[in-house]
Amino acid sequence: MMKTLDKPVPPGGTIGIIGGGQLGRMMALAASRLGLKALIYSDLPDVPAFQVTPLQLVAPYDDRATLSGLANVCSAVTFEFENIPADAVEFLGGLVPVRPGAKALATTQDRLIEKNFVAGLGLKTAPFFEVSSPQQAREAFGRLTGEGILKTRRLGYDGKGQMRAISADDAALAFQALGGAPCILEGFVEFAYEASVVAARGADGSFAAYDPPENVHEHHILRRSSVPGRLTPAQVEEAKAIAKKIADALDYAGVLAVELFVGKDGGLIVNEIAPRVHNTGHWTLEACACSQFEQHIRAVAGWPLGSAERHADAVMENIIGDEVRAWESLARSGALHLYGKADAKPGRKMGHITRLKPLGR
Ligand code: AMP
Numbered sequence: 001m002m003k004t005l006d007k008p009v010p011p012g013g014t015i016g017i018i019g020g021g022q023l024g025r026m027m028a029l030a031a032s033r034l035g036l037k038a039l040i041y042s043d044l045p046d047v048p049a050f051q052v053t054p055l056q057l058v059a060p061y062d063d064r065a066t067l068s069g070l071a072n073v074c075s076a077v078t079f080e081f082e083n084i085p086a087d088a089v090e091f092l093g094g095l096v097p098v099r100p101g102a103k104a105l106a107t108t109q110d111r112l113i114e115k116n117f118v119a120g121l122g123l124k125t126a127p128f129f130e131v132s133s134p135q136q137a138r139e140a141f142g143r144l145t146g147e148g149i150l151k152t153r154r155l156g157y158d159g160k161g162q163m164r165a166i167s168a169d170d171a172a173l174a175f176q177a178l179g180g181a182p183c184i185l186e187g188f189v190e191f192a193y194e195a196s197v198v199a200a201r202g203a204d205g206s207f208a209a210y211d212p213p214e215n216v217h218e219h220h221i222l223r224r225s226s227v228p229g230r231l232t233p234a235q236v237e238e239a240k241a242i243a244k245k246i247a248d249a250l251d252y253a254g255v256l257a258v259e260l261f262v263g264k265d266g267g268l269i270v271n272e273i274a275p276r277v278h279n280t281g282h283w284t285l286e287a288c289a290c291s292q293f294e295q296h297i298r299a300v301a302g303w304p305l306g307s308a309e310r311h312a313d314a315v316m317e318n319i320i321g322d323e324v325r326a327w328e329s330l331a332r333s334g335a336l337h338l339y340g341k342a343d344a345k346p347g348r349k350m351g352h353i354t355r356l357k358p359l360g361r
Helices: 022-033 064-073 086-093 102-108 111-120 134-142 168-177 233-249 292-301 321-333
Strands: 014-018 037-042 055-058 076-079 128-131 148-152 162-165 183-187 193-201 207-209 214-218 221-227 254-262 268-274 312-320 335-338 349-358
Touching: 014 022, 014 064, 014 292, 022 037, 022 292, 037 064, 055 064, 064 086, 076 292, 086 102, 102 111, 102 268, 111 128, 111 183, 111 268, 128 134, 134 148, 134 168, 134 183, 148 168, 162 168, 193 233, 193 292, 207 233, 233 254, 233 268, 254 292, 312 321, 321 335, 321 349
Parallel strands: 014 037, 014 076, 037 055
Antiparallel strands: 128 183, 148 162, 148 183, 193 207, 193 214, 193 254, 214 221, 221 312, 254 268, 312 349, 335 349
């Protein structure tokens, strides 16, 4: 029988989290602080989130028996990453409330659907064109005014599944290099800098947005988020309004992040929606009374949202690969979070550190 969520999940109840990386781990810790239990479902053993909760399932994400077991034990289910097989989510959604729901996943799992959705809300995006053949790649390039980026419609992250194209031939070759998977070709945006907005929407439509940080990427991986960044007060309000418009249109419950390009003319261009807690919101753990992780668990469990007010200026830096060897000196210089990963592979996010300053100094 389908479980419903007419009332909040009371303390002692169990929230299911699909995915066992650092985001699942920090969500489980937040749930625990609220007196809720977190059950982690991962397709791999030994994942970071297993270190913080005894409630664990290991199976492929489309395993029906495990999904049924998850639904039996949990009052609500959420996820830490958006690439869960759609039919698994549909199956699970027939048994237990899944937040955010199928609409948010279906929209954000496919870059073409996502871009059409964002443009349909009247928000700015980079120019984009569907590409399903080398010929279409050439034609799409011809419609751009400068360089382009070819991106696979599905399963890309941290720059994977993306290639720059500086000519029509290049675009066709990039399409082949990406394995002939369905793609979009985006116009390359000569932005001033990148920013993002992390916000929460409750199932009752309540809304709380954090101040948008300015973000710096290196080799396609987030290096640093600083809040405040260079956004003006008007841009801060506009970024929060963009997040609200998207969350309302998706009938969203939970935390979402909207990645933005800030144009040289000051305009905000939507790059991507992440239907989950986000690396650019980690600073909220120290700088806000209610972090993005707690906020997400509150929304999933049907609790009232907390305050997203910021009490300090913050700079969050990721600790990537070998950098984790300096943990001792890092521990002296800020609020250190290590994710419990044994293997410091290049490009792997091993932890992060947040440094605070009093507001506005
Ligand atoms: P994405 O996977 O779409 O979030 O892209 C990862 C990163 O690649 C972004 O954070 C940007 O730094 C860069 N990027 C992606 N798309 C564009 C674009 N259309 N124009 C310029 N830079 C881009």
